Amino acid sequence: MQTGSITLTIDSRFDNVFLVGSAVNRICRAIALSDQAAYEAEVSVVEAVNNVIEHAYQNEMGHPVEVVVTVEPDRITFQVCDWGKALRWNGERPPPPVVDANDVESLSEGGRGLFLMYALTDHIDYHRANGKNVLTLVKRLPASGPEKDG
Amino acid sequence: MELEQHQEGNVVRLKILEKRLDARSADSLKGKIAELIEAGNNRIALDISEVQFVDSSGLGAIVSALKQLGGKGDLVVGGARNTVLSMFKLTRLDRVLRIFERPDEAVAALAR
Numbered sequence: 001m002q003t004g005s006i007t008l009t010i011d012s013r014f015d016n017v018f019l020v021g022s023a024v025n026r027i028c029r030a031i032a033l034s035d036q037a038a039y040e041a042e043v044s045v046v047e048a049v050n051n052v053i054e055h056a057y058q059n060e061m062g063h064p065v066e067v068v069v070t071v072e073p074d075r076i077t078f079q080v081c082d083w084g085k086a087l088r089w090n091g092e093r094p095p096p097p098v099v100d101a102n103d104v105e106s107l108s109e110g111g112r113g114l115f116l117m118y119a120l121t122d123h124i125d126y127h128r129a130n131g132k133n134v135l136t137l138v139k140r141l142p143a144s145g146p147e148k149d150g
Numbered sequence: 151m152e153l154e155q156h157q158e159g160n161v162v163r164l165k166i167l168e169k170r171l172d173a174r175s176a177d178s179l180k181g182k183i184a185e186l187i188e189a190g191n192n193r194i195a196l197d198i199s200e201v202q203f204v205d206s207s208g209l210g211a212i213v214s215a216l217k218q219l220g221g222k223g224d225l226v227v228g229g230a231r232n233t234v235l236s237m238f239k240l241t242r243l244d245r246v247l248r249i250f251e252r253p254d255e256a257v258a259a260l261a262r
Contacts, residue, residue: 014174021172021203039203039233046205050173099242104221109214112206112241119240 001031005070012053012063012082020067021046024078031071031141040120041076041139047113048080048135056084056133073141075122080135087133089126093118151178155186161260162186163253165197171208179208183215183225192223193260197253199229204237216246224248228256 008023010016021042028038049065057063066081094115100106118124123138152167164186168175186194196212198204215225228250230238238244250256 014172017173018170018203021170036233036236039236042203043205043237046172046203050205050207053173097241099245101245104216104246107213107217107246109210109217110206112209116206116237116240 001071001073003071003073005068008067008069010049010065011061012057012065012084013061014050014053017046017049017053020049020065024067024069027069027071028076028139031076033076033139033141037139041078041137044117044120044137044139045078045080047117048078048137051087051113051135052080052082052084052133055087056082058085074143075138075140077139078137080137082133083131084133086128087126087135091126151175151182153179153182158257159261161193161195161257162191163195163197163257165199165253166201169200170203171198171201171211172203172205173207176207176211180211180214183211184218187215187218187223192219194219194223194225195253195256195260196225196227197229197256198227198234199231199253201234202231204234206241209237209241209243212247213243224260226250226256226259228253 008020010020024045025038025042028041045067052065063084068079070077097112097115121137122140125136127134154165154167156163219225226248229252230249238249248259
C-alpha cells in the first residue's frame with residue numbers, strides 16, 4: 001500500500017473544522033478503511049481539534065491548528081498540534097458515560113469528547129515541548145495479506 | 151443551522167437539513183428546540199436522515215433538548231444512518247433516547 005504524510009492547517013474556528021474532518025475521512029477511505037473506520041477516525045480528530053479551539057485557544061480565532069496525517073503500512077497517525085494553553089492530561093482513559101434511563105436530569109451535556117477519542121483509536125498520547133502541544137491519535141490498519149510481486 | 155419544521159397533529163417533525171451536527175451547528179439546534187418547547191411543543195421527532203456526521207457537541211445538543219423537556223414531553227430521533235447511530239450507542243445515549251430507523255416511525259411513535 002502507499003504510505004506518506006500530509007499536514008493540514010486550519011484557523012482556530014469551529015466553522016473550519018469540517019475541512020480537516022472531511023480530509024481525514026477521505027484519506028482513510030483512500031487507504032481502504034471501511035466507512036465506519038473512516039468515520040471513527042474523523043470523529044476522533046474532530047474531537048481533538050474542537051478541544052484545541054475550546055481549551056488551548058479558549059475559543060479565540062486567529063491561531064493555527066495543525067493536523068499531521070501519516071500513513072504507514074500498519075497504522076494511520078494523526079498529530080493534532082497547537083501553540084496555546086496546555087491541557088490537563090493525566091493519560092487515564094475516561095470511563096464510559098454513565099447513563100441512567102430513569103434520570104435524564106443527571107445526564108451531562110458535555111464531556112464525551114475525550115471518551116470518544118479513546119474509544120475510537122488504538123493509541124493516544126499527549127505532550128508539550130517548546131510551547132507546542134501535540135496530541136497523537138493512532139488507528140491501526142487491518143492486516144492485509146502479503147504483497148505479491150509483479 | 152438549516153432546519154425544516156412540520157406540525158403533524160400534536161407532533162413537531164424537525165428535520166435537520168445540514169450534513170453535520172457538530173460544534174459549529176449544535177448551539178443553533180439547541181436554540182431552535184428551546185424555542186419549540188417554550189412555544190408549548192413537547193413532542194418532537196428529530197429527523198436526522200440528512201446528517202452524515204455527529205460529534206460530541208451534536209450529541210450534547212440532543213441531551214440538552216431531552217433535559218429541557220424535563221420529562222414533560224418526549225423527543226425521539228429517526229433516520230440515523232449506521233455511522234451516526236454508532237455514536238449514540240457508544241455513548242449509551244440509545245438507553246435514554248428512542249431512536250427509529252425511519253423518520254416516519256419516530257413521528258408515529260409520538261402521535262399515539
